[in-house]
Amino acid sequence: MTVTAKRFAALLILFLLSAVGLLASCAPQNIDTVRLRPKAEAGVLDMTGMAMNKSIALDGEWAFYWKKLLSPEQQEQRAPDTYVQVPSAWGANSAVDVERYGYATYALTVKHDRQAPHMGLLIPSISSAYTIWVNGERIWDNGRVGTDERRMDPHKEQQIVTIPSAEQETRIVIQVSNYMHPRSGITESIELGPVMTLSREQFKQAAYDMFLAGGLCLIGLYHVGLFLMRRNDKAPLYFAVFCLVISLRSFLTGDTLIYRFAPSVPWELSARAEYLCLAVSVISFTLFLRQVYPKEMSKRFIAVIISLSAVYGGMIALFKLRHFMFLLPYFQIVIVVAMSYALFVFVLATFRRRERAAISVGGALLLTLSVFNDVLYNQGLIQTGYLVPIGLLIFIISHSFILGMSYSKSYALSQEWAAKLQLLNSSLEEKVKERTIELEEANRWLERQTLIDGLTGIANRTHFNAVFQRMMEKTAPGRSIAFFLMDIDHFKKYNDTYGHVAGDECLKRVAGAIHDLAEQNQGTAARYGGEEFVMIAETTTEEAAELADRIVTKVRNLLIPHSASDTGPWVTLSCGVVAYTPKAEAAASLVSFIQQADQALYKAKEKGRNGYVYEPFIVQ
The missing domain is CATH 2.60.120.260 (Galactose-binding domain-like)
Structure with a gap:
């Protein structure tokens, strides 16, 4: 730490101590100088x-x-x-x-x-x-x-x-x-006095609680905003949750501000919320410390504290009030241990010269002392009141200083890098041009890849849909469009018998045969899905039936062994084909082609597979 940073840390700690005194002086007083303290004897x-x-x-x-x-x-x-x-x-x-x-x-x-x-x-x-x-x-x-x-x-x-x-x-x-x-x-x-005096004291207490609760709430929302801007950093989120639950707890304890805004809130609900805030605050603060000082935090300790807090939180949500309230003193031991360990983490980080850890120690010490105070006050051992909101507010102030210094350092670094980048701009222009050319080539390659089926190497369904639309618009007068829907016979049995690697090779060979015939007839073949293929070509009605027969024959002549097939010892294919002559007054959709070709394919399978069925297309 530099001399300037050390001076700043010392000034900040002095400021925190002064702030504690100021807030304590603003808090409603319970000392003899303000109220008379005669003692009752024997009733x-x-x-x-x-x-x-x-x-x-x-x-x-x-x-x-x-x-x-x-x-x-x-x-x-x-x-x-x-x-x-x-x-x-x-x-x-x-x-x-x-x-x-x-x-x-x-x-x-x-x-x-x-x-x-x-x-x-x-x-x-x-x-x-x-x-x-x-x-x-x-x-x-x-x-x-x-x-x-x-x-x-x-x-x-x-x-x-x-x-x-x-x-x-x-x-x-x-x-x-x-x-x-x-x-x-x-x-x-219980206090006896003029109603105006009591009301004034109650108002001061309420204003004090509102100031603390509102301040904690606003700072919590501020850290939520920080998290939304940088979601990869979870520390502001955990810190925001910690601030918000302590703010909520401030409404539920002391002067019970919650009943000023919502008098009908059930006591059981407010009690569960008050105790649940304790469990959630321990979990969120532990997670916050893990994010800020991961090397100083023990993973086993984190797991134990979070597990105990989660179990207690579950009991608050599920068990009767007296059961989880009875366990509060034991959970307060967990809180004291967690805060003591947190203080140890801050001190350890300071000795290890972690960035700005020394500044956090002052706020963390005050927060830890306020937690001890609240535990003792809750048990009736002291009569000071709840001070965690004050301690947390001081801790937040120190954390805000640290956050401001971090952003200041980040800004200085960004300015330094901006200057360096300006020096590199001239040499980068040529590299940018080279990279642009490479990217254009890569984009063209990627564009081609998006139109090709990754396994078979023929067109995919997206490419086929585009080709279909173009052919429907540009088919020559008097010519027909033939649509073929094909399915490899008993392909599941083939996979079960020869394995999926052999099945992939079978798909590649069948796809290649169909693709060759499509190119010979100025058509386009594509993999439709699984072991199904589609093809479209500009033909006459007679040529469509002949082409379907050639497809079935060529696949059979590949002589790919298929001992589990019911149609023969080789891999075979069934085909449904429909033909359509485009007319201006009645357009046909791709869905209609697929539906009618699928019906023809079904009939081909009904006839024993290893063949085709041709049907004229009916405009619907």
């Missing part, structure tokens, strides 16, 4: 004396009632089974035995001073159905809660709901049921 969140002008995450210990769907009235009369931390899966820190799938009731009492008007809750996606009451009033249903899988309808959507005002405390009761998603319960923070 009570004490906010007395605190201002209600900001959003507050209702995190901490919620009252938990396992295998009970309680109304607010019933919940007030029962002691909780235990207290669980929110946000987290309901079995993560419960003091009671809690299964992965089932149903439960959460309850929280928020104590505060007089509540400001127009307060609301920002409710995240809770897997996979819930009903929420606030101060005894049922304010929202997400899907339909049920005590078993058949009685519930899942749904996934982030929602802002306005809550009824209260003087000193707000009581929240949430029924949750889940029989599909591997993480059950309230796994993301």
Whole structure:
């Protein structure tokens, strides 16, 4: 790498790091400086004396009632089974035995001073159905809660709901049921605050997600265009698929933008699409790396990663939701291994001084870190949010720089070669003339070849059709056109007895005999197909029958042995012939000749073969 290239790589990596900071600062924040973070204890969140002008995450210990769907009235009369931390899966820190799938009731009492008007809750996606009451009033249903899988309808959507005002405390009761998603319960923070504040935060999040998803989609389509212009290079295609599926996944996760555009999308369909995007992204990214760095990628590793991803993708398409969702942590291990190996490939390519590999390392490192973040966030180990779209966007920026440099280098090379070509033009003119003459001769030879049957050396069907039209137009007055259709008797038996090589030699000799007679009578013979031949000649009616007899006799006199024939020890031929005198008022077509000659040939075979049948042509 030159000094200039090294400087450029360093500047690019610095730019990528700056871009990460910029995008991270633009992303919706989840830190204490933006939202107040009091913690609930024993099902009570004490906010007395605190201002209600900001959003507050209702995190901490919620009252938990396992295998009970309680109304607010019933919940007030029962002691909780235990207290669980929110946000987290309901079995993560419960003091009671809690299964992965089932149903439960959460309850929280928020104590505060007089509540400001127009307060609301920002409710995240809770897997996979819930009903929420606030101060005894049922304010929202997400899907339909049920005590078993058949009685519930899942749904996934982030929602802002306005809550009824209260003087000193707000009581929240949430029924949750889940029989599909591997993480059950309230796994993301529910926020309380002014509706305008919550709406503003939701809008920022949606705008941020739209920016990332739209940017990835546009860049994916751009790479599709690159592939369409250079289809021999598959790298842009695989990279485009990778960008597009990550863009689609951005619509299906987080703020679930898909429901803003298509509220009626079934939860099961969106869940399958979300998980299928993971499998397709791993496959497409692996194939992309193989195209870019084939010498650094292990073929066995590629086969293993693609096979595992394809199997998981097939399970997503065919199996029940809970089955493939249950396997997600294992597939996430595959993703982590694949991304770690991808980073290794980029570093290895850099050490081997592959062109511009050093520039890719910065973007690849950030993308790998974002994948690790998403895996940890999906498992509930960290609360950062999904960052793969950011990492991918940074990686795409680095890739776009590389692509621009490649095109710049290609353009410089093309300019250099253009200058060299101008110097060679004068000497090439004479060579071009010589090559032109050679090409003209070759074209004439090829033209002749297109009119000749490759095996027998006589005219082929295309040439015969043209000759037929000319003869129909130029036949002398009073003369007839005789059309002969011939077939070698029992030729299949000949091939079965003597073999196809001998069969080819037989066809050549018979074709030669027919061709000689055609030339002697100013006619044209051609191979019609297989062991069938046609001939056309300008004759009288009597001459047509005589010529047909001469053809049959000459083929028989070739004395080509045919022990399997029913007509004798030699190869014989059957012939059907029709004759026609052209008339201005009634023209005859080639198809009519073939049909009537074929009928005459059939009659010749019916009479015992090794002969001919002549019939006058009937204009139809």
